[in-house]
Amino acid sequence: MSNFSIGEALVTALEKRGVTHVFGIPGVHTVELYRGLNGSGIRHITPRHEQGAGFMADGYCRASGKPGVAFTITGPGLTNILTPMGQALADSIPLLVISSTNEARYLKKGLGHLHELPDQKALVEQVAGFSAQIEESRDLYPALDEAFRRLETGRPGPVHIQVPLDVFGQVFQDQASTCPKSSAPLPDQTLIAQAAEHLSKARNPVLIAGGGAKEAENSLRLLAEKLDAPVVQTINARGLLHDHPLRIPASPSLRAVQELLAGADLVLAIGTELGPTDFDIYNTGRLPRFNRLIRIDIDGDQPSRCTAELKIQASAKQAIPALTDALPSSCHVDNRNGGATKAASVISTARAELSPAYLEMVEMIETIRDHLPGSVIVGDSTQPIYAANLFYGHDNSRGWFNSSVGFGTLGYAIPAAIGAAFAEADKQIICITGDGGAQFTLPELMTATEHQLPITFMIWNNSGYQEIADAMRQQDIPPVGCDPAPPDFSLIAQACRIPYEQIKASCPDLKDYLDRRKGQKGPALLEIKP
Structure with a gap:
């Protein structure tokens, strides 16, 4: 050395x-x-x-x-x-x-x-x-x-x-390197016992799973089943508990979900900051109301940012099993909460809140999921992703992520999909980006070509920033600067040596395209016209 x-x-x-x-x-x-x-x-x-x-x-x-x-x-x-x-x-x-x-x-x-x-x-x-x-x-x-x-x-x-x-360039002087393994803080057992007591007495509990719950999917399932409690998923938690009767893959910003949370006698929030990009996506200034709230979060500062009856600093991976074990065994016997029935009702009502245009976009993404099970869908700030962030359930916990909330960047999806392809070499990667966002990072297509990555780049081409234009119109502002001319994506694909097709935004056309893509290797570019 x-x-x-x-x-x-x-x-x-x-x-x-x-x-x-x-x-x-x-x-x-x-x-x-x-x-x-x-x-x-x-x-x-x-x-x-x-x-x-x-x-x-x-x-x-x-x-x-x-x-x-x-x-x-x-x-x-x-x-x-x-x-x-x-x-x-x-x-x-x-x-x-x-x-x-x-x-x-x-x-x-x-x-x-x-x-x-x-x-x-x-x-x-x-x-x-x-x-x-x-x-x-x-x-x-x-x-x-x-x-x-x-x-x-x-x-x-x-x-x-x-x-x-x-x-x-200095010569490195030999030193012992221990590469110490770090460990997360263990949950306070007194707080775990108190949380278990509160949950065991709740007649109508609801769980909220955030991105911090991804590492604890099996434990989360056991806890939800023991409590018979519906599980509301934030955007970063989508894919957890796929098709489980207790999971609710719908935004807490939707009225149906907010009413469920308001009606709960106890809410357990796991690994979520309860921020407005999940809980007030319409920027109304009204976050959901909680009658009683318990928070589990790895960040010691995070629980103190929202009034909660109990605040447990721990990872979901450690806290959820401890909490499940602390619950009395009788919790699951009487099925007192009707959790699956409530979840089904909320799912139906929440889906009905989507506009016809958003519902069509959700159906488009559901088509991708059903035709390419186990795939990874990476999104940008674009209309189909906005729609699915409101209502969509993916089929694996690491297969749905995008940049449209939180920091809310544009240009994320193309390079992030490439990174995902290096992590999941055996999976199909789907990149969904708008024509505006794509232009932030189009040169990265050559990285996918260079390494022949199995990515389908889907470009939702509505010829501009239509979501922003709609927001301007809603506030009686004539749209300005929202119509940047898109390039000819067929020529972009040709320049990057990527197969290209264009379809209309319809599920039958998309199904036909996905069927043709099966078994093909390397990247492809699909332009979708609304």
């Missing part, structure tokens, strides 16, 4: 911590990292823009359950990846960004060096829960240990490590 540079040692340390994929664009400011990659077991994927690197790492993480890792250069490379970091922060996605920075002796001096920022670390700290600078060999392992501790425990999110140019 003594002949290694710090850059090489960093890559070796990542490999020891289980990193298998890195997304990044090499530059003269990161060459020492790439010296370390050569000959390592880490696969490097080159996007066409650093924003793409961040979104690919995000999609890889959501599909695999492992932290996503991205490399970027100083200055513009880092500023380009800030938007993906913002999305990861909003959606609690563990993302590690490693960047260079200018030579340590020149930092914060404004001397006009290439890629210089006044204070790069301070900038990235706005979208990262942790940022460390490596000054010398002895800083490397502690920084990585703390980064992975934050990635693997507590509320996950983006973290950052930067290395000055004059430090990257």
Whole structure:
């Protein structure tokens, strides 16, 4: 190890911590990292823009359950990846960004060096829960240990490590690397016992599952069945308990779901921040009312942001089994709550709240799910995704995610779908993006071509930002700036060497297309005209 540079040692340390994929664009400011990659077991994927690197790492993480890792250069490379970091922060996605920075002796001096920022670390700290600078060999392992501790425990999110140019190439001084395994805080057993007592006495309980419940699907099922309680799913929880009679794959912003929550005598919220992009998507200023609320969340600060009778800091993976075990065995005997009947009624009423146009879009996505079971559907901020976020149940817990809420970025779906394809090599990946959002990251199509990834890129082409235009009209504002001309997507596909078809937005046409796609390898581009 003594002949290694710090850059090489960093890559070796990542490999020891289980990193298998890195997304990044090499530059003269990161060459020492790439010296370390050569000959390592880490696969490097080159996007066409650093924003793409961040979104690919995000999609890889959501599909695999492992932290996503991205490399970027100083200055513009880092500023380009800030938007993906913002999305990861909003959606609690563990993302590690490693960047260079200018030579340590020149930092914060404004001397006009290439890629210089006044204070790069301070900038990235706005979208990262942790940022460390490596000054010398002895800083490397502690920084990585703390980064992975934050990635693997507590509320996950983006973290950052930067290395000055004059430090990257320094000879690494051997040190012991323990790669300590981090562990999440155990739930307070007194609070678990109190929560179990409250739930055992509730006559009409309801569960809310957020993205934090994804790691505890089997435990969540057992708890719901023991309580006979309907399970409302936030957007990031879709796919949990697929087709289970207690699950409600409908937005808590819909009136039917809000009435269910208001009528519950006790609500148990698991792994959700109860934020407005799930619970008040129409921006009415009225969040759901809870008669009594118990919260389970890995983030110690999160439960205190909403009035709750009990606040349990723990992961869903640890808290739900403990809570289920603490419930009296008689809880499940009398089936007192009629949970399945209530769930079915809410599902029917919530679906009826969708507009005819939104209902058609939901049916389109249900067609994809039913024709390609077990697939991964990655979405952008576009009308079909808005519709399905209101009402849609996917068939696997890591198969539905998008950027239309939380930070709400555009341009997410194409690179995130590529990241998901590297994580799930044997699954069909479906990317759903609008013609406007697609134009943010169209160059990343070549990454899919280069690696012959099994992605169907579906572009919903309504010739502009129609959802924004509709919002303007609703507020008596004549639409302005909402009609950017889309390119000829057939020529884009041809340039990227991707098979292309165009269909009308109808389920029969889509079924025919999906049947033709079965068994075909590599990417394809489907343009859908509303």
